[in-house]
Amino acid sequence: MPAVPSNPHDAYFRHVLSRPADAAGEIRAALPEDIATRLDWDRLELQPGSFVSPELRSRYTDILYRTRLDDHDAYIYILVEHQSRPDQFMALRMMDYLVKVWNHHLDTHHKPSTLPAVIPLVVHSNGTGRVWNTPTELADLIDLDPAARAALDPYLPRLRFLLDDLAALDLRALRNRDLTPATRVMLILHKITPGNTRLGVDLLALTDDLQAILDGPRGEDEFHCVTRYLFLVGDMATIDFDPLIDRLGPRAKEAIVTTAERLRAEGRAEGRAEGWAEGRAEGRAEERANTLVELLNLKFGPVSTGVVDTVRAADPAQVRVWIGRVLAAASVEDVFA
Template sequence: MLVGRQPNSGPVPAIGQFAAARRRFRFDAGVERTDARSRCAVGAAVTTHRRWTRDSFVRLLVSSGGCRIRPELDEPGTSLSGVGCQVCVTGAVVSAKRRIRFVICRCRRVISRAVTTPPSNPHDAYFRQVLARPENAESELRAALPATITARIDWATMALQPGTFVSEELRSRYSDLLYRARFAGRDAYIYLLIEHQSSNDRFMALRMLEYVVQIWNQHRREVQERRRHERRGKTRSSAADSEQLPPVIPLVVHSGEPRSWAAPTDLAELIDLDPGAADDLRRYLPRFQFLLDDVAALDIEALRARELTPETRVMLILHKIAPGNTNLGHDMLILVDDLRILESDLHPSTDLKVHFHYLLIVGDTPETDLDQVIEQLGPRAKEAIVTTAERLVAEGEMRGQRKVLLRLLQTKFGQLPSDVVSAVRSADPGQLLMWEPRILTASTLDEVFA
């Protein structure tokens, strides 16, 4: 928990003094700046980059009544807690990795509430965990990109870049990863976008162009920041900080079943242009095309024949055969050889629970039906499947407890405010045990959550 304070000494300034003091306001984590966010409230910017950017993480509001919520800092990528009001039910802070939104309570009663975000998509989490390993991403890129491009990539320089360019609303459909590497002796980016759905986005070429522009803008901000540090004498000059933009290699991996890709890969196909005017106008229109790996169009044998790392091959095949499969134990037998390799000492960093968690979540097969696969593997795999299954059972029990508590609250108090529903859905076991008996004696919601 981080608590705001002045860098020298003294209390945090009152709301009326906050704007004047904002250039001097600091947090223990090294925050450099705060920002006034509304006429009636102030938000303190908390950033892991030591500067205010769109990637900053925010968790502080001061209500119009002067009540201050203590600031906290989450790790990048986690959802933030916020404030909600049981009276007007308007308060919330919702923050994704690259977006900050403030909704300020209009009354003077502000209470701490956890703001839940949509549950993470199992496909998104699975792809990101596997392809975040450079060796796995390299094997997929070597299989998907033209040989003339792969021959110029210095694979030893591949480095995963933080963050995502896909909005929270689209996470159920897309996953993305950004790598940086040397290409033909110069810096370049490789952007992978994984499409999970069977229906194609007709305007994917436009979407990919938007992401490429975002990557370039992020690159420019990083270069400008390095130059500011250079002027202050904090770093040496870098030859990489040129006045030109690095190339971005855009690749869409379409894994949605059962249809193959049908949407345009060239932006020009999306522009309604009269053929007679094409020659006059074409040079002034953006030209862009992305690379496509249509995994959905490949059968299992074609995937098995690819030169992939065992973990990447298991991931791509499981994504094809696991969702909704009631006979998964039998169908997974083709993966036994790869799973044995992953279980061996040659892959000590591989977490088999990642793969078992995915297949237990998206498959429609009980744990016991996987015995015919597990029996052909060693003790490490058996421990992983048991641990994963036990954790999923525990999570299911927690979801059941939350549903019961919400039902009891609704029975006694009627329609529940959205912030109360959010608080219950994100509650830990200790909070559930504390709130449940209070329902018997409480006459208001405030008494339950006091």
């Protein structure tokens, strides 16, 4: 069960929430208090792999934790949903994934006589601000008249998943959550980065959390993850980081430059470093085009040469619009609609 997210949004989300200390705050914020107080947070243990089918890994990423609930084995299953339109059949998908978790538990434990509790949590985040508006309970998907529903009620599946709808939260609410700096920055960047042309200024509100990340035990490496996401998803050039660098100092500047160099070495954006370093209009246009092609490849798989030619021939302002659509789009065609 490989767990390799195929787009930068999911990769960043999984990177942060795969650490128990960073995941705990986000999970606590989504759970009812009477459940949260019963969990053993000190025994939160990340489980390997993914339960999402390969064809859907461009749309979802998932994380499984094992812990204890009232001294019984229990799991917390987190599914991240980044699409612009909530999945109408998410409750059905969650049932499928929970059955896979239970089967995995049966396969890896010696003749258990019961099944552990699995707490299902969907974290919904997108760059459009569209809130969740589809059923969170499997029984609500079943087409029945009211009288038939009442008669069948004892026999209907009762699965209901917990929902943390980040799209419905404003930035103040996110900042006030009891989260680690890494988790708070990650959640806020998922809201403010796509299509934001003034991101360099908006990042200043995260100065304290970014400073805490830099000062942490894996400071430079963790800061690289932040800037990598910003370069891949945001409309950012190195010059746009200058106000933030003025506050964070030379370590931040070194990390930003190193990230740009790594992306160039990986072939993420041919010629991008020159555009960033010199701040030239021509380099910025090429950087945006390369970023869009990279995002399309990450989310939808390798795109055709015709799509690449269209992107490179387009006006820079149009490319910026397309970049803003990638996160919400369900297909390549939606980006260019």
